[in-house]
Amino acid sequence: MTKFFADIPKIQFEGPDGTNEFAFKHYNPDEIVMGKRMEDHLRFGIAYWHSFAWPGGDPFGGQTFDRPWFGDTMDLARLKADVAFEMFDILGAPYFCFHDADVRPEGATFAESTDNLNAIVDYFAQKMDAGGPKLLWGTANLFSHRRFMSGAATNPDPDVFAYSAATIKTCLDATMKLGGENYVLWGGREGYETLLNTNMGRERQQAGAMLQMVVDYKHKIGFKGAILIEPKPQEPTKHQYDYDVATVYGFLKDFGLEGEVQMNIEQGHAILAGHSFEHELAVARELGIFGSIDMNRNDYQSGWDTDQFPNNIPEAALAYYEVLRAGGFTTGGTNFDAKLRRQSLDPEDLILAHVGGMDVCAAGLKAAAAMVEDGALEEARNTRYAKWDDSQNAEMLKSDLSSIEARVRRDNINPDPRSGRQERLENLVNRYL
Incomplete structure (x- = not known):
């Protein structure tokens, strides 16, 4: 055991009337909702990057967090893993998610970075075999390092394309080794800032070729999980090729991949695209490409992706209503792609942020289930379109x-x-x- 979460108890369900902040008010993993355990409906995952790798910066200031595992050594990467799996246990989270750069130090070469990743994957496997959570999905960080400043798949430099393709392969290998149930592609910089230096047609073809390679490799190695794309508009580039669900679907149709790829939809990204979360979920459901969600929220006054923990039960209810209408999660789940505010420094803050978010989702799920079971909303919708029958x-x-x-x-x-x-x-x- 590490000292980071010392004296923080394992979080239990105590019901809505309790006053213990270190307890769930609405999330009862074993409660049956629409014939299924709540834990199996929600399939909570913890985001390794925001919880353990994020230093607390924002566009106007740098690091505010001083975590004992911050640093670029393998020993500190293993300490980070120790703390992470302790937190997973405290929360009773059934899943976690990670990028390669979250869990291993950057090496001097691609080979060294890959060796570091594989060593940490082996370390994860030991912890998972000892009763730790499962892997909801893995992914590659193809946006933080300066080499990706002009994109990964869409980069004008073929060497960056090659480096990106090799990185995806290693991360998909790692995901499969750990029994991951999905693999996510997030094109954080797959876009452009100005058309003055951009060949849009060439970049779209490169992105399509990369995605086809990922799908081909999935089948080659026998990976049974879903390939997910996470739509993202604007920030950081002026125009993103994966702006929203509808845009991505058009891209998939263009390259004949609509039957191979599903969506991982984030609340904050939906807002940046000018949509509601439930809109994006409904579009994916109607198009048959719904897969998984990143649960967070934006500050509606800020205009950028603040990745805050969810605290709005009505919004969560409308989101899970669309999830339930889609048949619920299969391989997907609810990943908390959310981070603390840069002034929330204490270990307790990290635990309680997740406790609150899990409770909001649980309350939203129960409200959504009640709407589905009652049927009044669908009856009203059907009545509106009845003449078409x-x-x-x-x-x-x-x-x-x-x-x-x-x-x-x-x-x-x-x-x-x-x-x-x-x-x-x-x-x-x-x-x-």
């Missing part, structure tokens, strides 16, 4: 403009608008919260 109206979608005009004239169609009843439905949703 008439055979003559349904056939109109297969008709032509001339035939439709003739029908309008023949039947003297002159529609009266009907209320969308938005406020009534918002009131309905609030009854479940």
Whole structure:
């Protein structure tokens, strides 16, 4: 045991009436919701990067956290892993997620970095075999190092493309070795800042080729998990090729990969794209590419990706309503891609941030399940579109403009608008919260 989380108890469920801040109020892993354990619905994962690698900086200031494992040595990487798995145990989290750069020091060469990664993967495996959590997904950090300043797959330098492809391979190998259930591709810098120096067509082709290679390698090694893309608009580049779910779907269709790749959707990224979280989830559900979520929130006044822990139960309820409508998670889950505020320095802050986030998600899930089981919202939605169930109206979608005009004239169609009843439905949703 390390000293970092000394005297912090293992978090247990005590119910909504308790006053113990080191206890769950809503998250009861064994509670049955719609015939399934709550833990199996939510499939919580802890983000290694924000929880253990982030130094507490922001665009206007540097490091505020002073963690005992900060440094570029293998001994400190193992200490970081020790602390991480202690936190996973305190929270009872069933999963965790990581980038390669989160868990191992950067080597002087690609080979040295890979050796460092593989050594830490072996260290993880020992802890997982001893009862630690499972791996929800792995990924490669292809955005932090200066070599990726112009992108990874979309970089104008083929050497960077090659380095990126090799890095993805090693990270997918590591994910498979640890039994990871997904592999995520996050194109943090796959975009451009100005068209003055950008060949957009070439960059899109490079991105498509890279994704095809990833899918081919998945099948070559027999990886059974899902390949996930995490859409991200703007920040840090002016335009991202993976702006939102709809944009990514168009990209997948363009390269014939819509049957191979699913979405990992983040709340904060949805907001940056000008959408709601539930919108992005609904789009993925309708297109058949829903996979997993990164649960966090943005500060709505800041205009950038603040990655705060979720604290809004109504927003969580609408998100999990779409998750449940999609059939729930299969290989995916709820990853807390969230970080402490740079003034929240104490170990207790890190634990309690996750406790609060897990409770918000649990309360949101229960409200969403109640909405699904009651069926009133879907009944209202179905009623609004009921006239389309008439055979003559349904056939109109297969008709032509001339035939439709003739029908309008023949039947003297002159529609009266009907209320969308938005406020009534918002009131309905609030009854479940």
